[in-house]
Amino acid sequence: MADLLAQRRSPLAHLAGELAATGFMRELPYLSSYEVRADPAEPAMARLGAALFAGPLLAAAWPTAGRAVGTGPRYALWCGPGWYLVVDEPGTTLESAMAGLPAVDVSAARTVLELTGPFARDVLAHGCAIDLHPRAFGPGSCAQTHLAKAQVILHQTATATYRVFVRASYADYLARWLLDAAVEYVRRIDE
Amino acid sequence: MLSVPCPWCGPRDETEFRYGGQAHVAYPADPAACSDAEWAGYLFMRDNPKGWFAERWFHSAGCRRWFNAVRHTVTYEFAAVYAPFTQPPGVPS
Numbered sequence: 371m372a373d374l375l376a377q378r379r380s381p382l383a384h385l386a387g388e389l390a391a392t393g394f395m396r397e398l399p400y401l402s403s404y405e406v407r408a409d410p411a412e413p414a415m416a417r418l419g420a421a422l423f424a425g426p427l428l429a430a431a432w433p434t435a436g437r438a439v440g441t442g443p444r445y446a447l448w449c450g451p452g453w454y455l456v457v458d459e460p461g462t463t464l465e466s467a468m469a470g471l472p473a474v475d476v477s478a479a480r481t482v483l484e485l486t487g488p489f490a491r492d493v494l495a496h497g498c499a500i501d502l503h504p505r506a507f508g509p510g511s512c513a514q515t516h517l518a519k520a521q522v523i524l525h526q527t528a529t530a531t532y533r534v535f536v537r538a539s540y541a542d543y544l545a546r547w548l549l550d551a552a553v554e555y556v557r558r559i560d561e
Numbered sequence: 562m563l564s565v566p567c568p569w570c571g572p573r574d575e576t577e578f579r580y581g582g583q584a585h586v587a588y589p590a591d592p593a594a595c596s597d598a599e600w601a602g603y604l605f606m607r608d609n610p611k612g613w614f615a616e617r618w619f620h621s622a623g624c625r626r627w628f629n630a631v632r633h634t635v636t637y638e639f640a641a642v643y644a645p646f647t648q649p650p651g652v653p654s
C-alpha cells in the first residue's frame with residue numbers, strides 16, 4: 371500500500387509550478403471526502419455529526435442551504451437537501467463513523483484548488499455567475515455551481531480563501547482556465 | 562439568460578438547469594388499458610399556452626433536485642417555485 375501511495379500523482383501535480391508562480395493558487399491534493407445522503411433529522415445523522423465534530427458545532431444541526439460547517443481540516447458542506455460532503459485531511463478514513471448511513475468515499479472523484487488573497491474573488495468571478503460579494507457569499511458559504519462552465523463546489527473557508535472542488539477529469543482544464551484568468555492579477559502582485 | 566429561482570439554492574443561471582416540460586402530466590392509472598391514441602397523448606401531447614405555465618425544472622449543476630415552477634411564456638417571469646407532487650400556489654391571472 372505504501373508503494374502505491376508513493377506512486378500516485380494528483381490530477382494537478384503537473385501544474386504545481388504554474389499554480390505556485392501565481393502566488394495565490396495551489397492544489398490541495400488527496401483530501402478525503404465522503405458524500406452522505408440522509409435526512410439531517412434522522413438520529414443516525416445526529417450521531418454522525420456528534421462523532422465527526424466534537425462539541426455542539428454540528429451535533430445539533432447539519433449545515434443549512436448554501437452553508438458549510440466545521441473548522442479546518444474537517445468540514446461538512448451542504449450540497450442539496452439531505453446531501454452533504456464531509457471533507458477532511460488526506461488519508462482520513464471515516465467509514466466506521468458513517469457505518470449504517472448512506473455514505474460513500476468519493477475522495478478520488480475530485481481534487482481541490484485553493485485560491486487565497488485579495489484577488490481570489492475577482493479571479494473566480496470571471497467565470498462564476500453567482501454573487502461572490504461578501505454581502506452574499508462569505509466564510510462558511512458553499513455552493514455547487516458552474517465555474518468556467520465546469521461543475522464545481524465552491525467553499526469559502528475564510529476571508530479571501532476559497533476552495534474549488536472539481537472533478538479530476540476537469541481539473542486540468544479548470545486549472546489552466548484559472549491560470550489564464552489570473553494573469554492580470556499576477557502582474558499586479560509583481561508591481 | 563434566465564435567472565431561475567431554485568427553491569433550495571436560490572437564483573441561478575439557466576445554464577445550471579435542465580428543462581423538464583409541462584408539470585402535472587399524470588401517469589395513466591392503467592397504462593396497459595390505454596389505446597394507442599391515449600398513450601400517445603400521454604407521451605407527446607403538451608399544452609403550449611401563451612401566458613402562465615406550470616413546468617418542471619431540474620437543477621442539474623447544483624442541488625440535483627427536480628422542482629416545479631410557474632413561468633410566463635411571454636415575459637419569462639417566474640411567479641412561483643414549489644416542490645414536486647404539490648399543487649401550484651395561486652397562479653396570477
Ligand SMILES: [Zn+2]
Pocket residue numbers: 567568569570571620623624625626
Ligand atoms: Zn438547486
